[in-house]
Each structure stands twice: as structure tokens, then as C-alpha cells.
Amino acid sequence: MPSIKPSELTAEQRSLDAHVRQLMAGLPAPFTSTDPDGALIGPFPVMLRFPGLARPLLEWFTAGTGASVLPARVREVAILTTGSRYAAAYELYSHSRVALDVGLPEDIIEGLVAGQRPAGMTAEETVAHDVAARLHSGAPLPGALYRAVVRAFGDSGTAELVFLVAQYAAISAILNAYDVPLPPDGD
Structure with missing residues (x-):
């Protein structure tokens, strides 16, 4: 389009x-x-x-x-995990740059974009990845993972993470439905 x-x-x-x-x-x-x-x-x-x-x-x-309780790196881990599940090229392009800017190491970004669970993430980043990946599997969060996310981020942070994953799933669907291309500087 x-x-x-x-x-x-x-x-x-x-x-x-x-x-x-x-x-x-x-x-x-x-x-x-x-x-x-x-x-x-x-x-x-x-x-x-x-x-x-x-x-x-x-x-x-x-x-x-507006009033995010999640650290910026955690948000980007969840967004890139979601984008990779949808193979949403523009989302992966734009949020790889955001992730780099907020301090996520390149090797972790590359792993997330490739759909992997990279080594070297913090415990909070790993929980965010696992929640996003599990939600995209089409199954409920296992009790142990749910308890881990609540321990990491509290009830408000857990809700924020779940809604963030849902939001970027919606954007990924839009990007894929219209096969949105990368800009010339996209890689």
C-alpha cells in the first residue's frame, strides 16, 4: 500500500x-x-x-x-519476540534499532529477530521473552511462568507485558496483511 x-x-x-x-x-x-x-x-x-x-x-x-513500569530493554525483548513470531519485517527493522538504542546487545537482538531465546539476557528479559513466545504458541501461560512474571514485574507490569505483546501482534498482522516493505536503509 x-x-x-x-x-x-x-x-x-x-x-x-x-x-x-x-x-x-x-x-x-x-x-x-x-x-x-x-x-x-x-x-x-x-x-x-x-x-x-x-x-x-x-x-x-x-x-x-504513558506510565510504563517495564524497563525499556524488557519492552524491546517482548516486541522483537513478537515480531519474529510473525516475521514482520518493518517491526523487526524499527524495533531492532530501538533495542540497540536502549542498550540491548547486538547478539541478543540478532537472536531475537531470528526467533531464538538468546543467552546473555537478564532474568527479567528472559521472562519477557518466554511470556511473549508462549502467548504466540496459542496456549495459556503455565503457572510457573505466570508466577515468574508477577514476581519480576508485579500485577501491573504483568498486565502491561501481556497488552504489549497483544498490541505488537496486531501491528505485525497489519504489516503482514499489506506486505509492508522495509525502507531503503532496512537490513
Whole structure:
């Protein structure tokens, strides 16, 4: 689905475009989110074409990131684990860069992108990976894993992690449904 030039956006799309750009401005790492014309890329051309569906999804994302109790590295482990399960290229591209920026080592990022459980993660990162991987297996969390995640992050952090995995599963589905390509600097 091609991007929409800013000059061609409807009023409703312009409002959503501005909201997305504000969200993107708060991310910790640079990755390409616009094309040479300044139009949003990634999942955003799809969202701009369906603003009534996209706005609630973006509000859900905003609600989950405002008062995060999860460390940034833990969040990125869960996001990359989710992206790898879906083979969502743009998600893996963008969040690999975010993960690197928040201090996740390259070898761990590469392992997560490859769908592995890399050695060298902290105990909290390992729990986040295991929760995300298990949720994508289509089965409930085993009692021992549930207790481990609650010990690591408390009830609020556990809920945040579960919702984060669900959010990025939704974004991955959108990216895959429309076969969103990588930008030229994607690897």
C-alpha cells in the first residue's frame, strides 16, 4: 500500500498523521518512518487509509506507554519476540534499532529477530521473552511462568507485558496483511 503525500491527506487523515508524528517523536531511536516526500511509511499508510480503525488502536498504544513500569530493554525483548513470531519485517527493522538504542546487545537482538531465546539476557528479559513466545504458541501461560512474571514485574507490569505483546501482534498482522516493505536503509 503506497504512502500518502502530506499534501494529499484529507482533514481526518491529517489529524491522524499529526498524532502519529507526535508519537514517533517520542521514540528513543532513529529509524526511517517517512519516505523522501515526507509521507509516513511502515504501518502508517494503512492506518491513514482507515483512520476510524487506526485511531482506537493508536489510543490503545498510547495508554500502554504513558506510565510504563517495564524497563525499556524488557519492552524491546517482548516486541522483537513478537515480531519474529510473525516475521514482520518493518517491526523487526524499527524495533531492532530501538533495542540497540536502549542498550540491548547486538547478539541478543540478532537472536531475537531470528526467533531464538538468546543467552546473555537478564532474568527479567528472559521472562519477557518466554511470556511473549508462549502467548504466540496459542496456549495459556503455565503457572510457573505466570508466577515468574508477577514476581519480576508485579500485577501491573504483568498486565502491561501481556497488552504489549497483544498490541505488537496486531501491528505485525497489519504489516503482514499489506506486505509492508522495509525502507531503503532496512537490513
